[in-house]
Amino acid sequence: MPFPQAAREFDRISPEYDATRDPLDPETVRKVSEALREHGVSDLLEVGVGTGRVAAPLLASGVRVTGLDASQGMLSRARAKGIPRLVRGNAYRLPFADRSFDATLFVHVLHVLDEPPVAIAEASRVARRGTFALVRPREGPPDRMREGFSARRIVYRVLREQGYNIPSVGRRGPGAKERELLATYPPDQLVTLTDRTVTEPLARTLDMISRRASRHVLDVPPEALARAIEVARAEVGDRTFTYHRVEALATWVPRAEASV
Numbered sequence: 001m002p003f004p005q006a007a008r009e010f011d012r013i014s015p016e017y018d019a020t021r022d023p024l025d026p027e028t029v030r031k032v033s034e035a036l037r038e039h040g041v042s043d044l045l046e047v048g049v050g051t052g053r054v055a056a057p058l059l060a061s062g063v064r065v066t067g068l069d070a071s072q073g074m075l076s077r078a079r080a081k082g083i084p085r086l087v088r089g090n091a092y093r094l095p096f097a098d099r100s101f102d103a104t105l106f107v108h109v110l111h112v113l114d115e116p117p118v119a120i121a122e123a124s125r126v127a128r129r130g131t132f133a134l135v136r137p138r139e140g141p142p143d144r145m146r147e148g149f150s151a152r153r154i155v156y157r158v159l160r161e162q163g164y165n166i167p168s169v170g171r172r173g174p175g176a177k178e179r180e181l182l183a184t185y186p187p188d189q190l191v192t193l194t195d196r197t198v199t200e201p202l203a204r205t206l207d208m209i210s211r212r213a214s215r216h217v218l219d220v221p222p223e224a225l226a227r228a229i230e231v232a233r234a235e236v237g238d239r240t241f242t243y244h245r246v247e248a249l250a251t252w253v254p255r256a257e258a259s260v
């Protein structure tokens, strides 16, 4: 997604973002913080910091975090959480000199970028010790993961039937774009942090979409959205979806260090 679009869309999503996304698994955050310490990182830039969902606990663990984001709306939520160093800027052209930070971090950002390798190269430019990304390297069989998208798929189908231009939902399930990135731009290290079996009601996604915390429905009129949600609620009922959630930390180290 280009920078102006990210700014526009996440500004609109920001009021509902925290209420519709789970906080990160505390164990994952603890292990990210541990990994940063092991790499000697005390001064971190989080690219795509959003509402500070990750920056806030990292800051509390003693890391000096600077957060950068395209969206003022997301940044103002982060500011309200007491994160002092926040900058509006573009992941593709970071407003910092080479090697300004110990490290850079992406959390749940790479999948919204059109050119993740370009953003990683730019993040690597401003980092002395390396660039980290919290990624989902595998999540289970593709047919199971497709099930996780089924509520969303129904809403989008009903909206398309009414003539709205809504993209089709990925066939490969959530996380596929990140896995593609790991294959085409392999990290120097990929360490599993947490590995859990998670069960979620499918209707949870419908709550998120009905609150317009999903960028694909931002411009759909309220009546049309309500109708699509109603159809989807009737179809998914109280079905749940169980999947394997693996969170891993990918690390790209500066070239000189990688070859040592």
Ligand SMILES: C[S@@+](CC[C@H](N)C(=O)[O-])C[C@H]1O[C@@H](n2cnc3c(N)ncnc32)[C@H](O)[C@@H]1O
Binding pocket: 001, 002, 003, 006, 007, 010, 047, 048, 049, 050, 051, 052, 053, 054, 068, 069, 070, 071, 074, 089, 090, 091, 092, 106, 107, 108, 109, 112, 113
């Ligand atoms: C899905 S949110 C993740 C936010 C946060 N890292 C988290 O895990 O809660 C993606 C964030 O990336 C930001 N973003 C998207 N494209 C960007 C770009 N080109 N430059 C800077 N930020 C961008 C959005 O504004 C949004 O806040």
